[in-house]
Amino acid sequence: MSTTPVGRPRSESARRAVLQAVDDLLAEVGYAGVTMKGIADRAGVGRQTVYRWWSTTAEILLEACVADARDELRTVPQPDARRDVLGYLRLLEAFLLHSHAGLCYRVLLGETQHDGAVRELVARADILAPSARACLRRVGPRLQQDLDHDLHVAELVGPVVYAVLTTGGAPDLEALTDHLLAGWSRGGPAGA
Amino acid sequence: MSTTPVGRPRSESARRAVLQAVDDLLAEVGYAGVTMKGIADRAGVGRQTVYRWWSTTAEILLEACVADARDELRTVPQPDARRDVLGYLRLLEAFLLHSHAGLCYRVLLGETQHDGAVRELVARADILAPSARACLRRVGPRLQQDLDHDLHVAELVGPVVYAVLTTGGAPDLEALTDHLLAGWSRGGPAGA
Amino acid sequence: MSTTPVGRPRSESARRAVLQAVDDLLAEVGYAGVTMKGIADRAGVGRQTVYRWWSTTAEILLEACVADARDELRTVPQPDARRDVLGYLRLLEAFLLHSHAGLCYRVLLGETQHDGAVRELVARADILAPSARACLRRVGPRLQQDLDHDLHVAELVGPVVYAVLTTGGAPDLEALTDHLLAGWSRGGPAGA
Amino acid sequence: MSTTPVGRPRSESARRAVLQAVDDLLAEVGYAGVTMKGIADRAGVGRQTVYRWWSTTAEILLEACVADARDELRTVPQPDARRDVLGYLRLLEAFLLHSHAGLCYRVLLGETQHDGAVRELVARADILAPSARACLRRVGPRLQQDLDHDLHVAELVGPVVYAVLTTGGAPDLEALTDHLLAGWSRGGPAGA
DNA sequence: GCTTAAACGAGACGGTACGTCATGTCTTAAG
């Protein structure tokens, strides 16, 4: 029951040229250069062609980086919980600070704050959480805990993200790992 | 030895009108409406007057919200560490989710990601950290720990900020408080 | 071997709207209203569209009036030299004082005095001289003289132009005609 | 019965500085630089001071050049009519083409075409006519004619002014002189 | 092989914000 497409098929080369162009522009001239017109010109593509397949620069950025992001955040299981968490945090730090896809992610997270459409888009893409959940699923059992929840994701990822967003640098990941594992290993409240 | 200013003095009413205008515009028409032209028109002020005192919309936003932010994040000491931390986290959540100044902060944090000048500006203003440090200075002694460091600030603030930025909602603050205090109360590494 | 133009073709309606607008503005609100912005708004045309095809208001004015000017200054041969010259001078007076295109010409001649680019433009368009030369070519043979020179053009046209530019009125054209023909009919120097 | 002036008297040095500034600006950066603000800054004078004594740049220009113009166009009587007229035309050409005051005059004449206020101002100042009339009053009697009329002024001055305004150069003054004197020496109509 | 139909590049279109500049008015303190 699939409708057979009629007319000239979509050009794969144009699609790739656009995604490449947005990546290059972001790296070379910064976000100010990421413009529908700029992307089209850089890609050697008609403006209408860009608008035909994407509505906003955010959509293009997302498509350009989301696959790379998944790859770069893929962790391998480690023999003990500490090394597992620490390994993930180091991967996350590298992603946010030095990766091309990480730069895209930060820019998109920024755009999210003043554009509801982008918020929906980025939320659906869910870039960081899956990798964090994978790590937590491995670590949880070894702490006799179930750690696969939004709160745990936020605790694991939040401090690094916050530090990178505000100061442009990452915190002491070893100490962070210790605090996290200590906090998770006993569930009771701690008073003064 | 102060140089006596010469010429017509700066108009305080124009300054206030601009700060009010940027606030109103952000709330009413969103960030897209926060435009140098839009601000000037809304404030009933010449465009040149805006440019004379501020270079970018980010600078105006910052000046418009920074004082409010400090006030809204001022905490009162609590009798025990748990209530102190929990109180601060609730204040932070309210600030980020429902406050006018918090909206400004999120927008500025977003802009920070693709504009180096804004990054410098926002970093210097240092909006969240002071309040977090005040909380940590009170809690630390009760845990026989020194908690006044960048890492602790990131651990305290990061999860909430991350959750708000990505999902638009806050995590379970009570559980977060317990995890934080547990993580901080014993400094040694925790293995599997 | 002509290169086929690519892309959307120029809009003839926009072109006409601009030329009409500049004409209307000059007549209705005076030269102060002849503004790139004003023209664009009046023509219901984007500002960029005006700049795409004309660089200055002077260019638009010139294009708006040059064709009309040629038409309005077209003379018909007269049976004798006196009537021919007088007819031309009356046409010239009417053109300068009452015609729409003549108003354009005077404004352009004014602009010429403090703008080198306009000078070049107006000089190339050569609005008055052709009609004057046509008259002189007809009159010359009847005076057994060759009158088709820059000096003769200046003598024919200059007094009227000068009077209109300075006083806003024209001199006695009949007497002027007599003086001109008398001056031209004998070539020798006249002493006191 | 003279009213004694009260308060600080007008500064003569400020007046001279303004007139000098407008002259310099016209010569150095062209008419585009002749601006109320530019004049004030160049003269080292408050903007309000300029507005207090002059309403427009045209008024300042006029005051700056009118006295010089009169001086530069002052002729000395010559023994015969031809030398008298030719001398005057040469003076006029030099004034229009090479004199500072002549540049002012041309600019003002230009402004006149699209500004009624300037027209009135320049007409009242009557810069060229007096010198032309002086020449005509000397020449007339030697031709047994009365030549002191607006038409004669236009015939004498118009061709040179027209040539300078349109082409930026002057015509053959000797031939022009001959034609003028021939045209004036017999008053009757000349037919083909 | 011809027709149909959609995608393609190019680029003009009407808008609008940008940051700069000159306008003419005003508000100071100094003389």
Add this chain to the structure above:
DNA sequence: CTTAAGACATGACGTACCGTCTCGTTTAAGC
């Protein structure tokens, strides 16, 4: 009461990007 300084509201300047439109030209699929 004039002066220099300079802030003020206004509005045109020329540039850039927006998203839409109108061209002539591919590029397949289906008749």
